[in-house]
Amino acid sequence: MTKEIWVLSEKESLQAELLGAARFLAEGLGGTTAALVNGPAARGDAAFRQGADKVYHLGESAEHMMEDFLPSLVQAVQQYQPAAVLLGATWSGKALAGRLAAVLHRSVVTDVKKFAVQHGQIEATHLILGGGAVRVERTLAEPLIATLGLGVFEALPARAEAKGEVVALSFVQPQTRWVLRERKPKPPASVNLAAAKKVVCPGRGVQKQEDLQMMFELAQLLGAEVGATRPLCEGLDWLPRERYIGVSGAFVKPDLYLGIGVSGQVQHTVGITQSRVVAAINKDEEAPIFQQSDYGIVGDLYQIVPALIRALQARR
């Protein structure tokens, strides 16, 4: 039987990237790709254009949450025995992955950064310890269940007229159900750090909440967004959580990252490695952040930042 690599994500952009990863695995294993979709038939067409060889249709039901398809998914996995099930690392995707894994008695490889195929077996590299280390794992039994985040794997070039076999899966009624009472809009995000070209990031070296004022002033002069390390957003609560850069927060990729009073713990720096230029201000010459900076000023932020503001004003 040909090995199939399955992908499942409610987000079409993520589905495209999952199919890129699935194609890589399918080529390594001598198999094919398949997408599991729900909703109108057009979603299946999109999956074919994105590189799916086959589509499994979970059903049309708009009233269902993604998670309601778990029993259908379990039945399909048991019937068709894919070599891997790749899910998008959204909250729903993580929930489905964990519950599927529990039913199938296995673990989930979360947030895969890289795949390899060795001797017909899949090896997955993923981050652990808040990004402080990478771990390579091999599943001892098929299917591998893995979650993949957005922006890690590349989508394939779109195939305009692609078509393929559509298999309709029967809906299996879940034993446990959540009733969706309503969907409320999220409070609007005040900042989009992931898209920022420049980021000014205060850390624990900032002594008082009022001192953040000068960080915002500096950011405005630079045309930068203000991010922060975790203690400032969770614990001290000086800034909203969406400004937090690091393992459970935002991953930024600006042209310029400027860390101010940031010590450089891996839980934070994992979120800034994709910055083009990293600059830092810290009074401790031994602070780990300097190892990961292009330019570092060893000095008291309470002297350096005002000087920086004056200099930028003078350059205008």
Place this chain on the structure above:
Amino acid sequence: MNIIVCYKFVPDPEDMQVKPDGKISFEGAEWIISDYDLMAIETAVRLVETHGGKVTALSAGPQQLSSSKGKKDVLSRGPDELVLVVDEAMQTADTHQTAQVLAAAIRKMGEFDLVLFGEGSADLYFQQVGLQVGELLGVPVVNAVSKVSVENGRLVVERSTEEDVQVLETSLPAALAVTTDICQPRLPSMKEILKAGKKPVTEWSLADLGLNVHALRSSEVLAVRPPDQVERKRIKLSGEPDQVVQQLLNYLSKEGVL
């Protein structure tokens, strides 16, 4: 309400060292309650303050877990009782093994209304165990819960997803993984710290649960290493503030990032 709150006891991630040979070490690290779980503990305590009942904290881990400091720490945060599953095998347990152990412990503990988990663990942050435990127990389970209440015996939660906030309802018993912004954990009072030493603690081994975790292993770890470092210039500037600031701005200007 009878609430079980699960937590992980971890070596403080800030004490992690990368050895010259590239190995990761936690030698001499202080062991702490995974900080994401503090919000789950606080949520459990607040629900019981509102609705009455009992909070039992539950954890599975290696020897460090049963240190008296660790036990006091969790109990001073409000739980009434503590159940620990202590076994060295838990040191390297994967999410499935951990979930099986916690589910077995919960079954042995008896009836419950709600099992709470944090958003992820402070060391591995796989965000998996709560979901797997809920499924193994056969109860409704959901993650990303940013608000929880009980109305006429039904559980109502708000789940903050990427797109919107889902208001979800289900029957009890159930299991939830809560986000870090669900609440602000309180600091233990002196009174609670003193009370903590007198609260009941039960310790089980894996044998008490009739489990062989090695048989539950579903994946094999081939390597653990530090991530590839991005090469940085590491230019350090020091001196008069106005001077070093000019130097920095000149560098940044040359890089074209000003």
